[in-house]
Amino acid sequence: MTVAFDYEVTLATPAGLRVLTAQAEREVALMAESVLRRHGGHSPGIGFTxxxxxxxxxxxxxxxxxxxxxxxxxxxxxxxxxxxxxMFLFP
Structure with missing residues (x-):
């Protein structure tokens, strides 16, 4: 049985790549938020697509x-x- 998903977020964390998939926009966003929070102060080093x-x-x-x-x-x-x-301007 193949499970389809509509959304995918890939995060490049200091611990490696994390690929999150979900059928709901909110679900994948909350999963990605959880990963970001787990890495705490290292979030500037985390990229995502x-x-x-x-x-x-x-x-x-x-x-x-x-x-x-x-x-x-x-x-x-x-x-x-x-x-x-x-307003904040970031370099």
């Missing part, structure tokens, strides 16, 4: 994972995103 058929969903998943990574970076630097207001 998102694959699937729905371009809108792929943008939403990628945007969500970028936000999670940013949140983790702030937490590990001793700050929280809510304590900073305004």
């Amino acid at each position: 998102v694959a699937g058929r729905d371009p809108g969903a792929l943008r939403r998943i990628a945007s969500y994972l970028v936000d999670v990574s940013s949140e983790l970076d702030w937490e590990w630097s001793g700050n929280t995103p809510s304590s900073h207001r305004g």
Whole structure:
């Protein structure tokens, strides 16, 4: 029996590649978030790709994972995103 999936997120972590697949956009996004959180302060070193058929969903998943990574970076630097207001320009 072959199980089909609609979404795939591949994360390049310090421990190696993690390939996550799911039929639901939310499911794959939450699994990827879990992997990012497990690696804590090392999230800047984690790259990811998102694959699937729905371009809108792929943008939403990628945007969500970028936000999670940013949140983790702030937490590990001793700050929280809510304590900073305004526009930030990153080099």
